Amino acid sequence: MQQRLRWTAGAALGALAAAALAGCGGGGGGGAAQAREPIGGATGNELAEAQVLRLGNGAEIQTLDPQRGQDIPSSNVARDVFEGLVNEAPNGDPVPGAAESWTVSDDGKTYEFKLRRDARWSNGDPVTADDFVYGLRRGADPATASAYSFILSPIVNADEITAGHLPPKELGVRALDDYTLEIKLKNPTPYFIVLLAHSITYPLHRATVEKYGVEFTRPGNLVGNGAFVLADWVVQSHIKLVRNPYYWDNASNKLDEVWYYPTENQSAELKRYRAGELDQTYWVPTAELDWIRKNLPAELLIAPYLATYYYGFNLTRPPFKDNLNLRRALTLAVNREVITKQVLGAGQIPAFGFVPPVIHYTGQQMPEAAWTQEQREAEAKRLYAAAGYSAEHPLQTEIIYNTEDDHRRIAVAIAAMWKQVLGVETAITQQEWKVFLDTRNQRRDTQVYRNGWTGDYNDAFTFAELYRSNAGLNDSGYDNPEYDRLVTAAQSELDLDKRAELLQQAEKTLLADLPILPLYFYVSTRMTKPWVKGYYPNIMDHQLHKNFYVLRH
């Protein structure tokens, strides 16, 4: 999925779905992209005098320590303050970041990065290969206890270091000279470059980290190599970034300040946006979509997002254990169009597969995706009867989900569809998030559980690995050796086409076994003021704010 899409509310929902699905195969730029608007002259576009961007950022960030960050709000700020070896272009493709170029050995196991000689830390020190070695070792170090250390797992010895069996200096990473970094991998890993977009791979300024300890992320202490530098941080109030004059690409950065505001209450955020205090929101409340489409249609931007919303079946106990017919019946009885259009309505894409549109991959679908809903329901009734259920002897089951308004509305809608089409008696139960995670993972009491997965990086593997038999997140207890074999083979297959083929085979297997009930692919939704330019929605929803600028308004 490399298409740059600028979808407004006016765009037909059907067109969105079609374009998004078509986009998986095709790729390439273009589409309905928002062109970078010319400035000055006859265009009437003038840069605003104050180049200040004010953003809603969801919940308060957990940390600005790039190796410890695990929440999306933290990574949004870290992306402005630090710069990894590789950056992402507005459409999500990897482009040179702190490294100006790199080469890969023929066996795919050795990467050599040439760093920019003009890259500087925000205190003026040069950014060297040692800084990257320091950051990567710190990410693998068990003392750092990073939740995302698995991102480094392809690197030689990374897992052994994280497990505490080897010291961090044994990591397969070394500085050949000040500006050349070598990374050695255990196996060829074709998506390794994509992994380098993650904050755990960012370099750190060793002297300040060692001087300030846990306080190295404070304003005044934090030394970064990104386009912006931390000027102020008041927890639960705001984070203020200002231009980093030492940044190598400072000349093309138009913004002087970026402000992040924690906005965990969606409708309060929308009010601050409408009052002119925010230039872009973090999200849009479902309940306000109709009002926005009527009143501010041009400011609503919706784009496909790297995440799947689905239900899981618990395969370790009845009624879903060894009962493919029943799982298929429940999967086919759900009318996804009703959920995406009537229950949610932001333009979510009905899903008959598991992997959302990612690069170098063709999403697989259940064969019934091509049917009409009537045909699916007829088949669902047949399968339900074949599984031994009937009006007199209906299935009694339970959907369990974590407390949130949209999850509740979806669960109610699905329970009603199952009742209407098949006569299933469904209880719906909600649990607070941490309790829910625990229940789901126990696989003891659950029957049908709500799930959603946001990819960690732009590759099908971040989805495929979830349902390996030994995966920690396989809350269904799915165990198919053929699936494991395909995913493991894909992990080290160097030929991109063969690899995609293996992963597609795996997804087909998953959809034939149905440990899950795919519902829809997420979209990112944001409100953006018309004078803010440079925002290109992409599948990861990663934004480099050095690409943004503000027009006079």
Add this chain to the structure above:
Amino acid sequence: MLAYSFRRLLGAIPTLLILIAFAFLMIRAAPGGPFDTERKLLPEIEANLRTAYHLDEPLYRQFGRYLYGLAHFDFGPSFQYRDYTVTELIETGFPVSLKLGGLAMLLALVVGVAAGCLAALNQNSRVDYGVMALSMTGISIPNFVMAPLLVLVFAVYLHWLPAGGLGDASNLVLPVAALALPQIAYLARLTRASMIEVLRSNFIRTARAQGLSTTQIVLRHALKPALLPVVSYLGPATAAVITGSVVVEQIFGVPGLGRFFVTAALNRDYTLVMGVVVFYGVLIIAFNFLVDLAYAWLDPKVKLG
């Protein structure tokens, strides 16, 4: 007086210990832990984290460690906001909540008591019904309705005031109003009821018989006894309001202490939950003590000792 204060202080220690022990056990008994996320941690990483935060020790040792820290004013590091200690978070959050809550209580006290007196002096008149109707409305409309309404009218439509954030005095108006409105309503009702009762008592009749003016009677004789129930309400209410309200803080984007109450519990941020609970407990105890001192001043029948 000094001896009384000292005895009260000693009495507060077991209360606090029980509170700490209860909160300590309750938050650990809640299902799910601080490091549970959607992305499951590697077992080695989780073990490292548990060791780093001493969660691998037996409960009594954790509790002992916590008390030892408290005795040194160390609330420990926050689990959720990893770059900060709980003490730092309380230090940034409390002054904001104190400013908002203090202003709101001051406003509520002045307006609420005045409105209550006005209603009591004009009992069963239009003024009385008007004040009581307004205060009933104020009590029944919850904050999560009132606050967004204020934002919508004064920030989004009229553009008179900012919708959120902290900056100058104009940022304070809406959150203070949202915090004060229910308190004004409650205090008005409380003052009215108590004032009516006092105005009917014998010593007021005597004062009237002696020919004192209504103003003199109210200010000199009636107000002090009429304020007794108000003062006993004020103690815990002030402690609650100055430690922040999660609803008001989220809606106005204000960095107060109230948001920590809720987010810390949801995130199972053990140390932050404990820090906020202990802090709040100390404040309640302190304010109850102040209420008792105020009683001695307001009511000649009360003797401390």
